[in-house]
Amino acid sequence: xxxxxxxxxxxxxxxxxxxxxxxxxxxxxxxxxxxxxxxxxxxxxxxxxxxxxxxxxxxxxxxxxxxxxxxxxxxxxxxxxxxxxxxxxxxxxxxxxxxxxxxxxxxxxxxxxxxxxxxxx
Numbered sequence: 001x002x003x004x005x006x007x008x009x010x011x012x013x014x015x016x017x018x019x020x021x022x023x024x025x026x027x028x029x030x031x032x033x034x035x036x037x038x039x040x041x042x043x044x045x046x047x048x049x050x051x052x053x054x055x056x057x058x059x060x061x062x063x064x065x066x067x068x069x070x071x072x073x074x075x076x077x078x079x080x081x082x083x084x085x086x087x088x089x090x091x092x093x094x095x096x097x098x099x100x101x102x103x104x105x106x107x108x109x110x111x112x113x114x115x116x117x118x119x120x121x
Contacts (some may be wrong), residue, residue: 001115003042003094009111010090011035014083022079030076034083044095047088054081 003068018031041047058081061074089104089110 001112003091004040005115006094006108006111007038007042007087007091009114010087010107011038013111014086016081024075026076027073027079027096030079031083033076034080035087037080038084038087041087044088045096047084047091051081051088053086054084090093 014035015032018035022028022031027056031099037050038047049054054077058074061077086104089099089101090108093099093105093108
């Protein structure tokens with residue numbers, strides 16, 4: 001299995017999970033968008049660059065405050081970022097980098113077991 005194949009499995013599973021479990025419309029939209037933003041990203045560097053930009057935008061949204069920022073827009077954006085962080089975590093595992101969460105290691109293993117293969121770059 002290539003890294004692209006791995007990411008496609010993670011993205012598709014993630015979208016399915018969001019659609020099945022998220023009831024808040026803004027988080028549902030953000031979750032699906034976040035996974036879709038990850039399509040075609042297969043390097044840690046691409047993810048890190050993208051996430052840096054998103055984190056800066058989130059920081060500015062928090063500074064604006066809830067009185068000037070639409071809360072639904074913030075949560076849609078934040079949820080999208082969280083799903084992108086999830087994909088990044090699993091890619092870290094695939095690239096043999098120190099994982100930040102055990103859950104990412106378990107998801108990586110479940111994808112490998114599902115397709116009964118190994119990941120190559």
